[in-house]
Amino acid sequence: MYPTSSQRKYWTFSNEQEIQALRLKQNQDYIEKHGADMDPQTRLHFFLTPEEERLLLKQYELHLRDFCKRFDPPMPRCIIGTAFHYFKRFYLHNSPMDFHPKEILATCVYLSCKVEEFNVSIGQFVGNIKGDRLKAMDIILSNELLLMQQLNYYLTVHNPYRPIEGFLIDIKTRCSMANPERLRPGIDEFVDKTFLTDACLLYSPSQIALAAVLHAASKEQENLDSYVTESLFHSAQNKLPVLVEAVRKIRTMVRILDFPPKDRVKAIEKKLDKCRNQENNPDSQIYKQRMKKMMCEEDDIDLDSSYHLAATDSSIDGSLMNISQS
Template sequence: MFPQSSQKKFWTFSNEQQLNSLRLQQNVTYINTHGSDMNQEQRDDFFLSSIEERILLKQYELYLNDFCRRFEPPMPKCVVGTAFHYFKRFYLNNTPMDYHPKEILATCVYLACKVEEFNVSIGQFVSNIKGDRNKAMDIILSNELLMMQQLNYYLTVHNPYRPIEGFLIDIKTRSGMSNPERLRPHIDEFIEKTFFTDACLLYAPSQIALAAVLHAASKEQENLDSYVTENLFLAARDKLPVLIEAVRSKLKFGNHK
């Protein structure tokens, strides 16, 4: 499904440079629009640089993860993954100087709940927010359409959780590992770390899933090399070097928070 998806076609990018270029472009456009009557020194003092925007958004990614972790009722993992997708996509085409990350964060999570069919009412949702909940409700509902527009209405997100389940079943069937379930804590930790990278905008969910499984296996001192080379890539040996390099790159992303 992923190869034919809107996520693959419109929201998966070739490299980090492409992402950084989009972010820089948004920053420059905003500053040129709102600081046309300022000299360069005034602009530097008044506006955030592209690097400062990235630091700010990284902080709000931590808040997003913490909000989802504390949410009641407990939030499915797929909702968290989809919310992070939306948050990262939104700020490829917008700047935090124009749309405050705190408001966009809540809107991303609320929309992700709907799309992933995690049925909570807006009242239940804002009960998890500290402060003025009526104001929060108004902000979220007023931003919901904006969010969908900025995502070009491509709301379906393919997360790595489904291929992870497939890998674990396959490992139990075709490898010598007796209890693949013991890999799960390390897998979950790895996937959570990828939320704070651009991995979901650069790699297929199956690549992220495989990297998570291999990372977990190494943590448990299990060797899955023969399983990968003899089973997964048997029909595509000519592509093996490229696939392995993609997985190795993913491991680097996942280990960098």
């Protein structure tokens, strides 16, 4: 399924440079739009740099992971994976200065619950959010359509969990390893860390799954090299070098994973409060006025509809009389 999926076609990239170029473009486009009247030095101090955006998004990826892990009722792991995909995809085409990550984060998880058929109401969902839950509900529901639009409505996500189950079954069948189930803790830990990297935007779910299995096996002092070469790729040796390189790079990405310094992130968030797009800030007067205007327009549409319905009541009654007489 993955080779013919929208994920493979539209959301899997050739290299990290391609991803960084997309993120850099969003940063530059936002600054050009909102800082047209500023000199270069003022722009530098007022707006977030690409590096500051990177650190900010990394911090909110940690928040996303923690929110999902403490969610009540407990979430299936596939929801966490799908939410991470949505979050990363959204910020390939948007700057965090335009849409604050704390608001998009919750919307990504909520949409993921729907797509993965985890049946929780919006009331249950915001019950897991600290603070003003009514406000959180409004923000999530307001951003849901925006998120789907920015994902181009490609909502199906292929996570590494199914390939992992396949590998474990195959290892039990064709490998002499004792109790392969003991690999699960190491596999789960590794996959969780891959979502804090860009691996899911660069590699297939099966490549990430195999990297996780091999990593967990090495932690258990098990060697699965012969299983990979003789069982998995016995009849496709020409594909082996590409796989080995992909697995090596995924494991390297996880190994060099860094976490943003908390004091640096606090400074970035203070800077973001000043340079964010106030039209998308639920606490700003501009946003509140825009929402009020939209609600008034919707009320006008409803009134117009009611008027047209009332104006045609007699014709409707006539039609019903004709039906009853026939």
